[in-house]
Amino acid sequence: MRRFSAVAVPEAPTPAREAEARRPSQRPLKPSSVGRDVLSRVNAVAVLLVLADAVTLAAVCAHRGLGWGWSAAVVASAVTIRGAWRLYRRRLWLSWLQDLPRSAASTALAFALLSGIGLISGSDARELAAAQWAMIVFALVIEPVRWCVFAFGRWCRRKFDRCDRTIIVGAGEVGVNLAKTMLEHPQFGLRPVAFADSGPDPDRQPPLLEVVEGDLADAIVRLKAGTVVLAFSHTRDSPLVEAAITAHRLGCSTLVVPRMYELHPDGPGIERLRSYPLMRLGTAPTSRPTWWIKRAADLLLAAFALVVLSPVIGLCALAVLVESGRPLLFRQVRVGMDDRTFTLYKIRSVRQTGEDDSQSTWSVVGDSRVGPVGRFLRRTSLDELPQLWNVLRGDMCVVGPRPERPGFVREFSAIHELYWARHRVPTGLTGLAQVHGLRGDTSIADRSRYDNYYIANWSLWLDLRILLMTAGELCCRRNR
Template sequence: MVRQSQGFLSQLYALSDFLCIQLVFLFSWWLKFDSGLIPYDNPLPFERYVLWSSIYGAMAVFISYFMNFYTPKRKKRFSYELFTIIQVHLISLMFLLSFLFVFKELDVSRSYLLLFLVNNILFISFYRFILKITLKHYRQKGYNKQYVLIVGAGSLGRKFYDNLSLYPELGYEVIGFLDDYQSMHEQSWKNYKPILGKVDELEHYMDKEMVDEVIIALPLYAHEKYPQIINACEKAGVKTLIIPDFYSYLPSKPFFDNFAGIPLINVRDIPLDEFRNRFFKRAFDLFFSVSAIIVLAPLLLLIALGIKLTSPGPIVFKQERVGLNRRNFMMYKFRTMRVQTGNTSDTQWTVENDPRKTKLGSFLRKTSLDELPQFFNVLFGHMSVVGPRPERPFFVEQFKGEIPKYMVKHHIRPGITGWAQSNGLRGDTSIEDRIKLDIFYIENWSFIFDIKIIFKTIVKGFINKNAY
């Protein structure tokens, strides 16, 4: 059966990826050099490209193994696979370029390499998507099942059973429950798999039934049974997962961390806590902000000139905001108001028809053009292109006492635009709704999610009725 041959399947995935890369090589070669659709200079011999394509394919497979890409992913969303595919092929291309430089293979077409990279990402993503959809379909039909035994028939075990039944496409089937207090639970027992026996009979049922995973759903007072259960599962080679009895008190998706050699439950899973994710996000921020500054340089100069000619005072307005890890920084904006005295701008909201605004400032605020200098904040590391919008210290102190989880937004760098802003929540809108979307973004960050937010911001436009 498939579930008994995971090692073979991993090798099959690796071979499929390698063959797909070679097919992409042939297609890219035809598109670049034989189709007549793209002009080109005289290429290197075909055999040289075959050699480098084979080396690239081997590197991509090796990096995929290194990144655990060939491990079971039935619990993962496709966005995880897509992001990993992009990472694998960008890293593989970097290694290939390094090899080409070392071996002085300077005549390889750069446009061909770009075409090869893009086609690899597209083709492999497509076949992985089709494969994932196909597997989900067959699992719903009852094939490729994973069999689960739940230890604990109380409210915790039943809650897990109810939730699992909502996702038939994952291909999990509950064999039954084990519990020491069978008669206590039977009164409220309906529409559930049977209670097979007591917890001490776990080894017997793992020998008798085909069990892939054991879910421990016992209350806290039964924690002394955990060593016995885990040892039995380890002996049988069965995976063991524990549902903590206090999971309902956790504010979000928890995960295990390690601190000073001790495993800890981290109550909030933040993808950007991982170094590789922070690295890729920061690299993208630098590339995007530099590109934006270069492309928008004429517009920046025009706005600066307009501000200087229409009202006295500085061109750029600096204001203290709270950023990553609750550290304050100075955020830059084009000045849209007359020069203020004191700290009124730090403690007052801007309102519709605010008399402090200049005529040009009203236009800049309405079109969000006053935010453009924040690309320099991105360069300096204060901000990211995408993230929760930063707030002034005065209002942070006010909101953190009024709005639950408000301070969670400071776990990552603030952004020029964000999931809340791209959904229209800016200006005079609900802070509670903004925080919900900010936390969703923080817990579900991916490179593709950032691209989606940027695209959505551009498509919906920068003009907003709540932007005063």
């Protein structure tokens, strides 16, 4: 049975190679290979909602005669809170009534915040009252405007086919019904272009839809798909996970039909396609604006640490020189994001014995080649400090899955499910697995689960937590 994520491998058909062959393609992605260009990613309805709020707020503030300071406070508080409450999100169901409670509650919260700031700062009572009245008038005016925006969005989707090209993973009854619903109701903004399944039912397949049985990534690029819907497939669940990861890597919106969807309630992150609930998966961490904040923080932290810790690195290098001579630094090929390899730098902690077997030999506790200096460097993690240079070069991040050697990546990917998925973000100096005691000769399956959990739940706050836990590990030597 062919899998939609199959990749041809011209090697001997051993069990390990067969498992490796079933992995989705992890080739580096070029900007031109992404399913949608930057302009087509912009959600027109979300942009119109932001503009409607900003223009209405500005008009109301001008009508109430507010100064620049209070006008800026009113606009900033309302737009920020309404954005935080996801009023400007991508959505399938353009329903004003469905969004009305969320809109009214966010405006009320902005009103309360503005009032609190005015009272605490001791602002003039007349100016505060004018700002409050501006917010009240905004609440009354904006809802008819939003209704018009939603109606205009539905009309454009129907009239001009302003819909995302969609691949449905799963050609069973649910997948076929979803495709029919999309075709009959274009106001939801999805236009099916293909199924992806290993064994579709031809009797239920709508006409003019292609069936993809090969590499899903190739199909997304070739068909210029912007959305992938994961429905029930004839295959087991793991290919659906692989399909979701592939869609994320290519920048597609990913929607999932939940199990027992007939009983699934609406809630945060739930879309509606007529009677079908669809869970919208979060975007890939590297595609979020906050990832640029992470990268900037990594550069500043790595540069500062290299300057401050340069005397420590020098002393460690001197100790290695005295114990076992040159070379002082150890270079090793590791696997980074999208299976790209890079040269990792460490202070050498193992005595040179002639042949270098570091690429194929797993380091274990009690290695006779590790002297007192090497054991101290490993125990304190001082041998990892030169990797700050890898962070500056862009090979790594401060926080992320730890990089591994190519040979072990191939071996672990063939044995441990979704180990390969760790490579959809850059590797790091420290990670969630490491602060939970998974260093050295410990469970690879547990490391993989922690790393994939980290990627699925990434946030700046999670990175900060891991850094604080790393500091605790280094100071208290817990989980060692």
